[in-house]
Amino acid sequence: MKALLYTPSLPRFFAARALGKRFPRGLLPLRLAEVPLPEREGFVRVRVRLSGVCGSDLALLYGKSPPTISPFFSFPAVLGHEVLGEVEGSLVAVNPLLSCADRGLPPCPACQRGEEGLCQNVAEGALAPGMLGYNRDLPGGWGEWILVRPERLYPIPPGVPEARAVLAEPLAVVLRGLKKLRPWPEELLVLGMGTLGLLAVGLLRALGFAGKVYAVAKYPHQGERARAFGADGVYGTAREALLARARRYRYLLFEGYRGGYQAVVEASGSGRGFREALALAQEGGKVLLLGAPGLEWADLSPFWFKEVGLLGSYTYTREEFAEAVGLLPNLRGLEGLVGGTFPLERWPEALAARGKALLRPG
Incomplete structure (x- = not known):
């Protein structure tokens, strides 16, 4: 499938950190590539409709991410953790966390409390470290397809525009x-x-x-x-x-x-x-x-x-994610935050967009 692949480069990391947004976007360690979509037992294939460009994505690309959290992500990876997907014709918001249950592990104390965002095993188990969008084993939303466990999919309420629905995360x-x-x-x-x-x-x-x-x-x-x-x-x-x-x-x-x-x-x-x-x-x-x-x-x-x-506040519980999706019908006007929707080929424009930028595969 077609996707935007991020491959770390220390020279580019330090150069981007020094230059910030003046660093040429064409030299960022991001490229459009053909990547395989893996199969994994217990995960379903979801077609990506829209994926947001998050401030944390920009921080990664421009060398602003704190190095102390780098062991809890894995690369090269297809970025994109704000994902609106489609399954059998229905729109779904995607919870991108990969905690104990996703990793085939018994629940850690945080997961036992329902605090999956504080999972102690984000770098353990059957998957590489990191959540969806920062994980080398599972592609994120800056591609055509993702793999997700069914319980991480939340149906979008009727009548909610796609540009609002993608803001659920x-x-x-x-x-x-x-x-x-x-x-x-x-x-x-x-x-x-x-x-x-x-x-x-x-x-x-x-x-x-x-x-x-x-x-x-x-x-x-x-x-x-x-x-x-x-x-x-x-x-x-x-x-x-x-x-x-x-x-x-x-x-x-x-x-x-x-x-x-x-x-x-x-x-x-x-x-x-x-x-x-x-x-x-x-x-x-x-x-x-x-x-x-x-x-x-x-x-x-x-x-x-x-x-x-x-x-x-870094992530959320499953209940908080569901509550956020349930509030979407009452938050009219959020779609106005979108500064533009771009195909994957125009990703440099998306990174430079004024306002929230979205990537649309295909």
């Missing part, structure tokens, strides 16, 4: 994270109005959050969409948001702040966003990481001086 990540903020505060700030940030704003309102939601949006069109999804106020920069709520103090060449927001959702996935989120959280507040900043420096004093709590 990142929606589940956001859902899990927002639940960790319960009991919800009276207000919160979402930092970064890319896909995850806008999903967070829209999902908060869909879940019945009645408090104030503020957003930091880099671009005017992101701010407009944040308001449409339910944000009460939008700031152009994190500093503007900070000065609106905190008191500033100065000593010599240094400045510090008291006050801020009860909870800050960091959705930009950048080191700068992480540092800003710590500064924006008020004393005793919480910071939720939805993005993946990787290796970055940060002033850690807010953890003890302001007693800020740090939370993260």
